[in-house]
Amino acid sequence: MKRILVVEDDSAIRELETDYLEAASFAVETAGDGRTGRDRALAEDFDLLVLDIMLPFVDGFTICQAVRKAKDVPILFVTAKQEDSDKIRGLGYGADDYIVKPFSPAEFVARVKAHLARYERLTGEREQRHKSLVFGLLEILPEEHRVYRGGEEISLTRREFELLLFFAENPGIVFSMDTLFEKVWGLDAIGDTATVRVHVNRLREKIEPEPAKPIYVETVWGAGYRFKG
Structure with missing residues (x-):
């Protein structure tokens, strides 16, 4: 009341x-x-x-x-x-x-x-707007455009951050590279879906404890990528 x-x-x-x-x-x-x-x-x-x-x-x-x-x-x-x-x-x-x-x-x-x-x-x-997204040791602050893993800040490029944020806001959903390219890069992007693969690999190198065995950005063979929340 x-x-x-x-x-x-x-x-x-x-x-x-x-x-x-x-x-x-x-x-x-x-x-x-x-x-x-x-x-x-x-x-x-x-x-x-x-x-x-x-x-x-x-x-x-x-x-x-x-x-x-x-x-x-x-x-x-x-x-x-x-x-x-x-x-x-x-x-x-x-x-x-x-x-x-x-x-x-x-x-x-x-x-x-x-x-x-x-x-x-x-x-x-x-x-x-100020709510943080937390997945295990990974914390994403959308408003501040900052990412932390285990309390240590991770430096991401603008596009890497946008890709991570899109994944984090849609956990558990499988996205094709075409869809990710459209949603994250938008109409002003120049390139093809290989750009997505490169950015996913760079993102993994920065946020994953073991990039070769990702626990956050998972590859779904023949379909695309899925963020495990």
Whole structure:
């Protein structure tokens, strides 16, 4: 269940926001002043923050600025301040949305759901980009274009790395040399499938403990090559 922190000094609005969010199956925590809200937002893990701007002790802008420096979490302002300058200021501090009171509770919940979904998607994409591929002692870091075997970095050319990454992203599948040439070298390549054989041999020399007895890039006679994950 997603946890949401509502920082709002008006008890009626705070209860309204809480009721609608809980009805949408969110776990809601609240704070009635800016200092408490700021401290909780920084000390605890919430999936989304709902902030008023005009708060006792510490205003919403200050909370937003402090949280944004420390955490990556959706922040929504819900406030009576309607001036464009306030909206620009809030978004400039890193808020994701700005909702003006009075607001439609249904729209409020819809925006909360939309921002949570957006952050989940972006977080998943970032994790996927930085995720390493590990096969025994072999570790491939796609985003950094680096390869390690037993903790020691291996130097690969760009094409060798692209070939290895294609294999690693498709373990267990047999690829013909024609298919590898098409997938890795693409339309801008000049040469024939013998190029694939040469690069596979070079790759084996660098990543295999015993190139003559490969454990990663396996030859499937009469068919092509297969990466053993």
